[in-house]
Structure formats: C-alpha cells, structure tokens
Amino acid sequence: MAIDFSALVERANAALEAPEQHSIIGARDGQSPRFDVYHAPFSVCSHKVRAVLVEKQIPFTSHDIRMNLVAHDAPCPDNYKPGYVRLRLQAAAGGALVHGFTGQSSVASEGLDPCVVPTLADREKEQVVVDSAKICTYLDQETDGTPLIPADLADAIAAQIALIDEAPHVGILYGASPSGDQRPERVAAGLSGVHDRKIKHLQALIAAHSDAPDLIAAYTAKIAKEKSAKSFIQEADTMVDAHARMKDHVIALDNQLKTHDGPWAMGEAYTMADIMWSVSLFRLKWIGLGRLWEDGDSAPRVNAYTARAFSRPAFQKSVINWPKSTPPSKHIEDTAPYAQALHETWRAIAARKAS
Ligand SMILES: N[C@@H](CCC(=O)N[C@@H](CS)C(=O)NCC(=O)O)C(=O)O
Known part of the structure; x- marks a missing residue:
C-alpha cells in the first residue's frame, strides 16, 4: 500500500x-515551506542543518524536538x-539500524539511529532525509543560491565532512575526560545517568507498543546503542582515546588551512566544509577544548579561523544565538570580537580580488 506522505508528516508533527x-521560518507571508525540519536547539547535528538553512536563507517549517536529556x-x-520514529524509518530503506557506539554519531560507522535528530521531510519530493551530512548536502543540491558544495570542490569537501x-x-x-572534567557544570551534572534514563523510556515504549514490530525493532536497536554508549563513557x-582523537581532528584542519592562503577551509570561498568545521569547533570551545588551538602554538591557523568562523552572521544566528542552543559555559566569552575578525577577513578578500 502506498504511504500517504503528508499523513506521515502530520503524525510526526502531532507528537x-x-x-x-x-514555527515557519523565512517564508513569505502565507507560503508553506517545502521542507519540514525536526531539530533540537542544543544538538550539534541540528546545528549543522540550521547553519545551512540560515546561510542559504531556505524557508522551512521548524519542529523543535524536546530531547529531554538533562532533567532527571x-x-x-x-x-x-x-x-x-516512523517518519525516520522511512529513510532506513532496509539499511542497518544502529548497532553500537564509538563516540561519534555517523551513520557510516554506527548504523541508522531511528530515535535522534535531525530529520528533514521534503514535501515536494515526498522524501525523508536523515543524517545531518546527508541533509545538508541534500538542501544544498535542492535549492538555489551560491552552492555550498561547488562541483569542482565536491570530493574535497566530502572528505572534510567525513572527517568531522x-x-x-x-x-x-x-x-567526562579522565584527566579532568571541563564540561559546563550544569550540563555535566544533568547528563549523569542519562543512558539509564533513555533506556527506561525506551523499555516503556516497547511495552506500550508490543503489537508494532517496526517500533520494537527501532527501540531495541536504540537500547543496544545506549548500553554500548554507557560502557563507552x-x-x-x-575516553582518553576520544580526547586524543579530538586533538588530531583540530590538527587536521590546521593542516588543511596550511594548503592555501585563503580564509576558509577550502580557500577563498565559504563552503559546506566551513559550516561543519564551525559547528564542530564551537562545540569544542563550549565544552572546554578551545585550548586545542587557543594556546596559539598547537594549531595557529585554526585559532585565527575560529575568529572568522564564529562571527559569520548566519552561524551566529543559527547556532550561537539560536534560542537555547548554547547553554551557559564558562568557556564562552563575549562573541563580539569575532565580528571584528570577520570584517577584517572580508576586507582582505576584497583587497585580494581588486589587486
Ligand atoms: N548521524 C546522525 C546522528 C544524530 C544524533 O546522534 N543526534 C543526537 C543529537 S546530535 C540525538 O538526537 N540524540 C538524542 C538521543 O540519542 O536520545 C546525524 O548526524 O544526524
């Protein structure tokens, strides 16, 4: 039986x-946006999608998902x-559901998690897209405006996206890091015991939907992931390894920036690689790992890059200043200096183009 796409979307919305x-964001009066976007203010994967939507000024219907991770x-x-969950399962298309946890959240390594954000529903093509990297790429391909993934850089940008x-x-x-927990205190305290809380909700859902094999499969897969995630932390x-990987991650960007003189990851143009790096680096700074570049020696190019990246107006709007996106952190100071850094970058680019 053919699936009624609008009914599927409406059922997800009703939940x-x-x-x-x-809320409808960026659409002209009375127009219904093509895209429904399910995202959470604080989720790093949602940050990537929102940054693309705002950067490209794509109208969308925003569905604010309450992940309820912190309150006990x-x-x-x-x-x-x-x-x-049933909306997301549309995108699973028989592929593997999530089966473990390696500290990252990529579908390539972990399988598809049916119970996470973000999700995109395209009402025009009647398609559900999951996984932030896929959603961002899809949005770029399906919309007008300066592409964030220009054809001649597609492979190089894909490599950067995979790194992130x-x-x-x-x-x-x-x-927590075994060498000292730098995470903002309230979030760290709120997250303690989170895996057990998630598992409890999922078990209750299995009991409540014992006649629905699709949901039972989804919740069972998610429980397996959360058990594995609990052992991981x-x-x-x-945890030592995860922190070491983050150090390498920052150095990888420094090396990439070394390959050219431009201000952005791929050179002169602001691309999808910059959206992804900005989100990643801002989260690292928020969590207390800004020292990986702020010491000035370890990754000097990244140090200058973050000043530009964090001051991008669309990034500020969609990530830094999006309501409830950035819980208080002792590691985030006033963001005003970033604006000055971006201004200088624009001036330098204009001067290079003129000469
Ligand atoms: N590969 C997925 C990962 C999505 C993901 O892990 N989302 C997290 C937030 S960044 C989430 O929804 N967590 C809630 C939960 O696991 O309960 C993507 O990039 O979209």
Missing part, C-alpha cells in the same frame, strides 16, 4: 504537543515518539 514547537524526571523525549562526522563529539559530551581508555 510534538506544544504549539510553540512548530523529564517526560519521554519527542524523538522517541512513534510518529517521529568521525569526530567523537557525542562521546566527549556524555562522558565509563571506560577511562575509550
């Missing part, structure tokens, strides 16, 4: 109960609700 969770007595996360996808962002958020060795 998000508060009216303020739904929080209700069931929206991203576990049947309507939303492989960075263990999730691992270092959920777990409890092991000192894996």
Whole structure:
C-alpha cells in the first residue's frame, strides 16, 4: 500500500504537543515551506542543518524536538515518539539500524539511529532525509543560491565532512575526560545517568507498543546503542582515546588551512566544509577544548579561523544565538570580537580580488 506522505508528516508533527514547537521560518507571508525540519536547539547535528538553512536563507517549517536529556524526571523525549520514529524509518530503506557506539554519531560507522535528530521531510519530493551530512548536502543540491558544495570542490569537501562526522563529539559530551572534567557544570551534572534514563523510556515504549514490530525493532536497536554508549563513557581508555582523537581532528584542519592562503577551509570561498568545521569547533570551545588551538602554538591557523568562523552572521544566528542552543559555559566569552575578525577577513578578500 502506498504511504500517504503528508499523513506521515502530520503524525510526526502531532507528537510534538506544544504549539510553540512548530514555527515557519523565512517564508513569505502565507507560503508553506517545502521542507519540514525536526531539530533540537542544543544538538550539534541540528546545528549543522540550521547553519545551512540560515546561510542559504531556505524557508522551512521548524519542529523543535524536546530531547529531554538533562532533567532527571523529564517526560519521554519527542524523538522517541512513534510518529517521529516512523517518519525516520522511512529513510532506513532496509539499511542497518544502529548497532553500537564509538563516540561519534555517523551513520557510516554506527548504523541508522531511528530515535535522534535531525530529520528533514521534503514535501515536494515526498522524501525523508536523515543524517545531518546527508541533509545538508541534500538542501544544498535542492535549492538555489551560491552552492555550498561547488562541483569542482565536491570530493574535497566530502572528505572534510567525513572527517568531522568521525569526530567523537557525542562521546566527549556524555562522558567526562579522565584527566579532568571541563564540561559546563550544569550540563555535566544533568547528563549523569542519562543512558539509564533513555533506556527506561525506551523499555516503556516497547511495552506500550508490543503489537508494532517496526517500533520494537527501532527501540531495541536504540537500547543496544545506549548500553554500548554507557560502557563507552565509563571506560577511562575509550575516553582518553576520544580526547586524543579530538586533538588530531583540530590538527587536521590546521593542516588543511596550511594548503592555501585563503580564509576558509577550502580557500577563498565559504563552503559546506566551513559550516561543519564551525559547528564542530564551537562545540569544542563550549565544552572546554578551545585550548586545542587557543594556546596559539598547537594549531595557529585554526585559532585565527575560529575568529572568522564564529562571527559569520548566519552561524551566529543559527547556532550561537539560536534560542537555547548554547547553554551557559564558562568557556564562552563575549562573541563580539569575532565580528571584528570577520570584517577584517572580508576586507582582505576584497583587497585580494581588486589587486
Ligand atoms: N548521524 C546522525 C546522528 C544524530 C544524533 O546522534 N543526534 C543526537 C543529537 S546530535 C540525538 O538526537 N540524540 C538524542 C538521543 O540519542 O536520545 C546525524 O548526524 O544526524
């Protein structure tokens, strides 16, 4: 039986109960956007998608997913609700569901997690797209405006996107570094015991939907991932390794910046690689790992790059200043100096072009 795409989307939307969770962004009066975007303010994967939407000024219907990770007595996360999970399962297309946890969140390494954000529903093509890297690429291809992935740089940009996808962002958020926990205190405290809370919600959902094999498969896969994630953050060795990988990650960008004189990852043009790097580096700074470049010696080019990247107006709007996107962190100071750095970059580019 053919699936009624709008009904599928409406069922996912109905699961998000508060009216303020739904809003239309950037559309002309009365126009219904083509894209429905399910995202969470604080989620690093959602940051990537929002940064593309705002950078390219793509209108969208925003669905604010409440992940309820931090509060100890929080209700069931929206991203576990049947309507939303069934929307994501459309994109699974028989591929492997999530089967473990390596600290990163890439579908290539972990399989598809049916219970996470972000998700994109394209009402025009009646297609659901999951995985932030795929969503960002899809949005770029399907919309007008200066491409973030120009054809001549596509392979090089894909390599940068893969590098960022492989960075263990999730691992270092959920777990403490054995050499000292620098994470913002309130978030670190709120995340303690998070895996057990997630598993409890998922078990309750299995019990409530015992007649739905698709949901049982989805929730069972998610429980396996969360059990594996719990062990990951409890092991000192894996956490030490995750932090070492982040150091290499920053150095990889420094090496990339060394290959040219331009201000951005690929040279003169701001591309998808910059969206991804900006999100990744801002999260590292927020979490207390800005020292990987801020000492001025370890990754000097990254140090200058972050000043430009964090001051990009679309990045500020979609990530830094998006409501509830950046919980207080002792590692984030006033962002005003970034604006000055960007201004200087624009001036330098204009001067190079003129000469
Ligand atoms: N590969 C996926 C990973 C998505 C993912 O791990 N999302 C996290 C937030 S960044 C999430 O929704 N976590 C909630 C949970 O696991 O309960 C992507 O890039 O979209």
